Amino acid sequence: MVAFSDGVIAIAITLLVLEIHPPHDTSHLLHGLAALWPSYLAYVVTFMLIGQVWANHHIMFDHIRSVDRVVLFLNTVLLMGIAFLPFVTSVLAAAIRDGQGERTAVVLQGSAFWFMDLLFNIIWWYVRRDRRLLAATIDSAGVAAISRRFRLALVWLATGTLLGLLLPPLGVAVIAAFIPYYWLPIAGEIAKVRRRRGRRNAT
Template sequence: MGLKMNKTRVEAFTDAVLAIILTIMILEFKTPESFSILAVVDQIPYLISYAVGYLFIGTAWYNHHYMFAKTKRVTKGVYWANNFWMFTTSFIPVATAWVGRGLNKQGPEIFYFGVYLLWSVSYFILSYMLANANQRDQRPEAAASIRQMAIYRFMRDWRMAAIQLPITIAALYYLPALQMVIVTLQIILVGARSNKDSDRLFD
């Protein structure tokens, strides 16, 4: 039988890493040298990028907590999948800062897309591993709940990727900043859609 570990420690470690990532992101917001409120205008591109990144991580954390609340024990495979997910998430502050300096520039936006794509792959792997771990642990209802999550079903549907990929590539070529709109809509319309029982898990 594979190694099983206390999931509380994994969750605590994950929460600490995500808290550090969010802290790094806000520290990238530079205090204006001038005392004029108009001095903040130069920071608007970063504020937009920061808002998207915060929404991104906040939504991901909620879904992450839901999956782990459903899970009784954590396998070694889940642990390393979680580490891979945190590794990809740790690049978000860099991508956010660069996009904030060039909101409509191809280089930063392509890098952000690469980070987002890698993050999506790692998140799907983590979800897949958690669902399988629950299935092997004789907890089919928990496994089914994870597989029913909107974000899991979206990532598993290759047709959605076939639609989104050319749209994103076109946006990166003609209007790079449009990618942030696409990411935001995906977070709101897919990531923020939780299962009906999610609220009861936080009592």
């Protein structure tokens, strides 16, 4: 299941670059390339956010021992949202370039990522309420740390989406600020890994 998910994520993240169309007028190529900055911006933000989705997907499923049909279904819905992101990126770039519809485009992007984070929260809530689905690699403190990180993302993305409805550049900035913070390690989860390594070295 994780391998299939990686494949869908890899395809979605690769398709992003296909939304950047080269300038038709090569006689003023430098100006044409510079004018594509909305596409570059949408590409970078969405690429890094999908990268976070991939990283957090692995962090979550590294601690899931087995899955049932409910988890498979929820993960499929999550992948459906990921596959939708190249379209969202294209809409955002076009809106910024044309100077029209920016509010709708930022709300669309923020809502798409909020929906995916909602799926992360639901999947994690489902597996942690029944410890038989969780691996022994994580204790209750690690479970709580991951839960807090996922819940904070819901608030963060919702805030960026609502701000985008009022002031699109601010909404994009808040959503983009989500990137560096969520690449930080999850303290409780990392601590557990270090303890396991320490025990292996001692033996």
